[in-house]
Amino acid sequence: MTTGYVYHEIFGWHDTGTHAGLFPSNPAAGLQPLVHVENAETKRRLHELLVVSGLADQLVRLAPRAATEEEILRVHDRAHLDRVRAESLLPKGGDAGDGLSPFGQGAYEIAALAAGGAIVAVDAVLDGVVDNAYALVRPPGHHAEPQTGMGFCIFGNVAVAVRHAMAARGIERVAVLDWDVHHGNGTQKAFYADPDVLTISLHQDDVFPPRSGYRDERGEGAGLGSAVNVPLPAGSGDGAYLYAMDTVVVPALRAFEPQLVLVASGFDASAMDPMARQMVTSEGYRALTERLLDTAADLCGGRVVMSHEGGYNPSYVPFCGLAVIEAMAGVRTLDDPFLPIVSGFAGQDLQPHQREAVDAARSLLK
Numbered sequence: 156m157t158t159g160y161v162y163h164e165i166f167g168w169h170d171t172g173t174h175a176g177l178f179p180s181n182p183a184a185g186l187q188p189l190v191h192v193e194n195a196e197t198k199r200r201l202h203e204l205l206v207v208s209g210l211a212d213q214l215v216r217l218a219p220r221a222a223t224e225e226e227i228l229r230v231h232d233r234a235h236l237d238r239v240r241a242e243s244l245l246p247k248g249g250d251a252g253d254g255l256s257p258f259g260q261g262a263y264e265i266a267a268l269a270a271g272g273a274i275v276a277v278d279a280v281l282d283g284v285v286d287n288a289y290a291l292v293r294p295p296g297h298h299a300e301p302q303t304g305m306g307f308c309i310f311g312n313v314a315v316a317v318r319h320a321m322a323a324r325g326i327e328r329v330a331v332l333d334w335d336v337h338h339g340n341g342t343q344k345a346f347y348a349d350p351d352v353l354t355i356s357l358h359q360d361d362v363f364p365p366r367s368g369y370r371d372e373r374g375e376g377a378g379l380g381s382a383v384n385v386p387l388p389a390g391s392g393d394g395a396y397l398y399a400m401d402t403v404v405v406p407a408l409r410a411f412e413p414q415l416v417l418v419a420s421g422f423d424a425s426a427m428d429p430m431a432r433q434m435v436t437s438e439g440y441r442a443l444t445e446r447l448l449d450t451a452a453d454l455c456g457g458r459v460v461m462s463h464e465g466g467y468n469p470s471y472v473p474f475c476g477l478a479v480i481e482a483m484a485g486v487r488t489l490d491d492p493f494l495p496i497v498s499g500f501a502g503q504d505l506q507p508h509q510r511e512a513v514d515a516a517r518s519l520l521k
């Protein structure tokens with residue numbers, strides 16, 4: 156398999172600051188300047204592991220380009236784009252829109268490059284230059300809604316790439332699988348009334364955005380049934396995620412018959428992530444990827460494009476990302492040294508209450 160890879164050092168220059176919008180340093184209250192979880196380090200370390208493992212040499216390097224205004228406006232309102240661009244001109248930057256997502260000067264150009272990176276990956280797959288592709292972009296995008304950024308996201312990278320595939324490349328049906336541990340609310344909202352875009356989100360139940368990603372969020376109007384949500388209980392590990400993949404995601408994809416599959420690929424469902432309480436291991440991510448690729452091979456010539464989202468443990472995200480991209484390229488390089496620890500956690504296998512949660516989601520499939 157030939158796998159495309161998008162990365163650019165400037166993604167590491169996106170400045171998310173030291174206050175996360177709500178927690179400015181306050182010595183009298185014991186608050187030190189924050190090390191923001193959404194920082195460059197985790198993505199840089201994944202990139203460097205791809206290089207050091209030798210896997211990068213087996214990937215087709217794709218240079219990102221900036222998404223144009225027109226491409227961003229296929230998903231976002233003019234007001235959102237203009238506000239981000241205006242605040243991005245300020246020396247101290249601004250916020251993506253929810254007050255929790257600060258950014259520095261020049262963030263507009265970096266966010267446009269992230270969305271454009273996902274577009275470049277889609278074009279390389281649709282042009283047959285590569286079989287599949289991974290866009291290691293930053294800032295993430297899956298929380299960004301048409302009218303506002305949110306949860307560290309400025310523009311909906313995946314949503315912009317979906318609209319590009321449909322408007323500029325004539326693709327008629329696109330499926331998005333979001334395995335980031337947080338609900339893919341932005342992508343869901345962009346296509347909630349669109350029957351030609353299937354959005355599937357696997358996420359820890361009710362973490363972020365608050366009260367978002369419930370099973371009964373299934374789409375609206377012509378789009379009813381085109382959104383699938385699988386909220387999973389805290390503590391869900393490889394067994395629960397693979398059961399959800401096998402009994403909900405794969406059947407939904409087979410029924411929808413997409414011509415292209417995008418993945419909002421976050422690794423914050425991992426067993427070592429600070430932002431949630433799931434237990435997925437690198438081998439769990441590898442198995443999820445293999446199942447997805449097998450399904451995509453049957454449905455759409457294996458056309459799968461992944462765009463990086465969350466994932467905040469700088470030691471473990473690299474090995475989770477390595478496992479996914481190895482599966483995409485069909486090779487193995489370095490073993491995950493943390494695997495003996497995390498795979499040994501009690502409860503990695505499917506638990507009754509997790510089976511019930513997945514079965515409840517499956518019962519709502521159209």
Ligand SMILES: Cc1nn(C)c(C)c1/N=N/c1ccc(/C=C/C(=O)NO)cc1
Binds near residue numbers: 464
């Ligand atoms: C709610 C709420 N209220 N307050 C006061 C705060 C500070 C709240 N959470 N902020 C969050 C919590 C989690 C994320 C995860 C993003 C990600 O990794 N997505 O993939 C972003 C912001």
Ligand SMILES: [Zn+2]
Binds near residue numbers: 337421465466
């Ligand atoms: Zn996340």
